[in-house]
Amino acid sequence: ADVKKIAVIAGDGIGPEVVGEALKVLKKTEELFGYQFETEHGLFGGIAIDEKGTPLPQETLDICKNADAVLLGAVGGPKWDNNSKELRPETGLLGIRKALGLFSNIRPANVFDCLKEASTLKPEVLEGTDLIVVRELTGGIYFGEKFRREGANGEEAVDTCVYNVTEVERIVRQAFEIAQTRRKKLASVDKANVLETSRLWREVVNRIAPEYADVELEHVLVDNCAMQLLRRPSSFDVIVTENMFGDILSDEAAMLTGSIGMLSSASLGEGSFGLYEPVHGSAPDIAGQGISNPIATILSVALMFRLTFGYHEAAKVIEDAVENVLNAGHRTGDIAVDKSKAIGTVEMGDLIIAAM
Amino acid sequence: ADVKKIAVIAGDGIGPEVVGEALKVLKKTEELFGYQFETEHGLFGGIAIDEKGTPLPQETLDICKNADAVLLGAVGGPKWDNNSKELRPETGLLGIRKALGLFSNIRPANVFDCLKEASTLKPEVLEGTDLIVVRELTGGIYFGEKFRREGANGEEAVDTCVYNVTEVERIVRQAFEIAQTRRKKLASVDKANVLETSRLWREVVNRIAPEYADVELEHVLVDNCAMQLLRRPSSFDVIVTENMFGDILSDEAAMLTGSIGMLSSASLGEGSFGLYEPVHGSAPDIAGQGISNPIATILSVALMFRLTFGYHEAAKVIEDAVENVLNAGHRTGDIAVDKSKAIGTVEMGDLIIAAM
Numbered sequence: 001a002d003v004k005k006i007a008v009i010a011g012d013g014i015g016p017e018v019v020g021e022a023l024k025v026l027k028k029t030e031e032l033f034g035y036q037f038e039t040e041h042g043l044f045g046g047i048a049i050d051e052k053g054t055p056l057p058q059e060t061l062d063i064c065k066n067a068d069a070v071l072l073g074a075v076g077g078p079k080w081d082n083n084s085k086e087l088r089p090e091t092g093l094l095g096i097r098k099a100l101g102l103f104s105n106i107r108p109a110n111v112f113d114c115l116k117e118a119s120t121l122k123p124e125v126l127e128g129t130d131l132i133v134v135r136e137l138t139g140g141i142y143f144g145e146k147f148r149r150e151g152a153n154g155e156e157a158v159d160t161c162v163y164n165v166t167e168v169e170r171i172v173r174q175a176f177e178i179a180q181t182r183r184k185k186l187a188s189v190d191k192a193n194v195l196e197t198s199r200l201w202r203e204v205v206n207r208i209a210p211e212y213a214d215v216e217l218e219h220v221l222v223d224n225c226a227m228q229l230l231r232r233p234s235s236f237d238v239i240v241t242e243n244m245f246g247d248i249l250s251d252e253a254a255m256l257t258g259s260i261g262m263l264s265s266a267s268l269g270e271g272s273f274g275l276y277e278p279v280h281g282s283a284p285d286i287a288g289q290g291i292s293n294p295i296a297t298i299l300s301v302a303l304m305f306r307l308t309f310g311y312h313e314a315a316k317v318i319e320d321a322v323e324n325v326l327n328a329g330h331r332t333g334d335i336a337v338d339k340s341k342a343i344g345t346v347e348m349g350d351l352i353i354a355a356m
Numbered sequence: 357a358d359v360k361k362i363a364v365i366a367g368d369g370i371g372p373e374v375v376g377e378a379l380k381v382l383k384k385t386e387e388l389f390g391y392q393f394e395t396e397h398g399l400f401g402g403i404a405i406d407e408k409g410t411p412l413p414q415e416t417l418d419i420c421k422n423a424d425a426v427l428l429g430a431v432g433g434p435k436w437d438n439n440s441k442e443l444r445p446e447t448g449l450l451g452i453r454k455a456l457g458l459f460s461n462i463r464p465a466n467v468f469d470c471l472k473e474a475s476t477l478k479p480e481v482l483e484g485t486d487l488i489v490v491r492e493l494t495g496g497i498y499f500g501e502k503f504r505r506e507g508a509n510g511e512e513a514v515d516t517c518v519y520n521v522t523e524v525e526r527i528v529r530q531a532f533e534i535a536q537t538r539r540k541k542l543a544s545v546d547k548a549n550v551l552e553t554s555r556l557w558r559e560v561v562n563r564i565a566p567e568y569a570d571v572e573l574e575h576v577l578v579d580n581c582a583m584q585l586l587r588r589p590s591s592f593d594v595i596v597t598e599n600m601f602g603d604i605l606s607d608e609a610a611m612l613t614g615s616i617g618m619l620s621s622a623s624l625g626e627g628s629f630g631l632y633e634p635v636h637g638s639a640p641d642i643a644g645q646g647i648s649n650p651i652a653t654i655l656s657v658a659l660m661f662r663l664t665f666g667y668h669e670a671a672k673v674i675e676d677a678v679e680n681v682l683n684a685g686h687r688t689g690d691i692a693v694d695k696s697k698a699i700g701t702v703e704m705g706d707l708i709i710a711a712m
């Protein structure tokens with residue numbers, strides 16, 4: 001049989017709890033669809049710093065490289081925030097992206113009907129919002145040279161933002177292709193009126209755009225995009241942008257849906273390999289209490305099924321199960337209006353499995 | 357008598373119309389308070405490109421340098437968007453900031469009670485929102501070295517982000533001082549988990565914070581700030597950040613108030629000199645129709661009175677007049693609920709003057 005290998009990185013904070021429920025869902029799809037998954041667990045982030053002295057141990061990287069896909073919980077927490085750079089969870093995150101060649105971060109921001117009220121935006125503005133931010137993930141100012149030096153006015157720090165034509169082209173093509181499967185609109189976000197990397201970015205976009213003539217393209221300056229996301233969120237379909245802008249805009253977009261506890265993400269490279277994780281963080285304040293919301297991680301499994309394995313039917317079964325459980329009124333604390341009726345992490349996982 | 361010199365740069369699009377009304381307000385304060393203003397007009401932006409072949413002619417710069425303050429309308433428009441870099445209005449904007457040493461951009465984002473409904477945010481979320489973004493304006497990736505080069509993977513573009521200790525210290529001190537005159541809360545925004553310039557930024561903030569012990573300081577990562585502005589806008593008082601982050605966050609903050617046609621801004625250097633302008637752009641689509649909203653520019657005069665001239669009483673008279681006219685129900689098209697009752701630019705200006 002076709003055994004799929006999944007590297008499982010539970011990570012820190014609520015990571016292990018939410019990943020636990022996602023693994024139960026995975027198991028359930030084995031029963032229902034006859035799939036076979038082989039999971040291998042790796043240490044990563046804060047827990048890896050504590051146990052192995054590095055946020056990204058070589059064993060973990062090897063497990064990921066050996067796998068068809070990676071399921072990640074969440075990493076980080078105040079415990080490691082003041083560590084030196086090499087001993088910080090984020091350094092592991094940047095390291096794993098680079099080492100696995102995950103140049104593309106796919107961040108859907110859609111509104112769950114039953115959660116519309118959770119947004120701080122007016123429901124009529126949010127109506128119909130369903131967008132994807134495609135963020136370049138292994139280039140730009142994140143990975144350029146960084147250093148300190150003595151300048152004329154005292155110590156100075158330098159970060160370098162670099163993009164080459166190849167890097168821009170592959171992410172932009174991917175975004176065009178995603179737009180082709182959706183509402184066929186692409187917003188390319190840059191700061192071409194100031195940055196040289198943005199001018200290169202825009203040149204590449206304009207050069208390849210004719211190959212995707214069925215997609216309506218607009219160029220949006222990053223400051224304007226931050227505004228338009230608030231003013232007309234539903235008018236966006238796919239947004240493609242560089243690493244730093246994508247970090248900011250994808251979080252803004254996620255927050256405006258009001259559904260941040262529900263959003264999943266994929267980080268992709270060449271081929272079908274991908275790393276899947278919830279958008280929310282490790283939430284150290286509620287870790288270990290069994291009250292976290294496992295839905296974003298469960299939906300990350302569905303995203304993995306779609307984008308890496310092509311298991312569309314099973315993905316739909318998971319997504320529908322989540323929707324049915326929500327429609328039946330079940331809520332974890334983060335999304336409950338009446339907190340006294342909130343259910344726990346395991347209970348939510350069990351309900352979803354029962355609904356599959 | 358104490359004659360104040362004001363350089364007036366009407367600029368492009370609706371710039372001349374809105375500046376026209378602001379100058380009427382200025383004149384009115386001469387009558388009411390016995391002030392004396394000497395205005396000198398300069399070409400800048402698109403119109404300067406057309407008439408002088410450069411967005412920032414030396415004469416204009418000299419007029420500004422000779423003045424106590426600058427009043428700017430708006431610059432730019434599609435006509436010049438595809439020009440080469442030296443012939444673009446934005447290049448003039450960056451040039452004037454650098455040439456006049458305007459290292460600090462003060463962007464208040466407050467909600468006008470009568471316009472609360474114009475925001476896409478829920479009124480109860482917006483309630484009490486009154487924040488100021490203090491943006492560093494002459495450093496960072498905007499002004500670092502930029503170039504193209506041939507790399508291993510084809511052509512590449514490079515931008516450099518540089519900050520020295522002195523640059524960070526002066527803007528952060530200014531932000532602390534502004535916070536001391538307000539609700540005494542400062543959020544310093546950076547990306548210290550990734551950028552070296554942000555780590556330097558945070559070090560400087562932490563080093564000088566004890567001198568402002570009455571101000572409550574929080575460090576917020578830029579992606580998180582983009583989210584928190586949506587989730588808890590009213591909890592922010594003063595936000596201080598570097599140039600690129602400030603560009604994005606100040607526009608997000610302005611938009612969420614729903615009052616973008618009403619917001620003014622100041623760009624300051626050492627001493628009392630400042631450049632004042634509305635936050636909105638040149639709106640080429642409605643230029644010349646006499647329907648633009650002059651309030652942001654009129655309030656920019658009030659801001660100039662406060663920050664450069666110390667004319668607090670007159671500033672209050674202008675601000676109160678604006679509020680009274682709005683409370684009486686008068687609206688330009690951009691802020692009118694019933695567009696058929698909208699009044700024009702000149703009519704709005706006249707009403708405000710009459711109310712002073």
Ligand SMILES: CC(C)[C@H](C(=O)O)[C@@H](O)C(=O)O
Binds near residue numbers: 090093094
């Ligand atoms: C933790 C940090 C380095 C990371 C990033 O900026 O990429 C995070 O914000 C994210 O978006 O995954």
Ligand SMILES: CC(C)[C@H](C(=O)O)[C@@H](O)C(=O)O
Binds near residue numbers: 223450
């Ligand atoms: C026009 C552009 C160069 C400018 C900037 O990015 O600073 C504008 O967006 C602003 O905020 O004043």
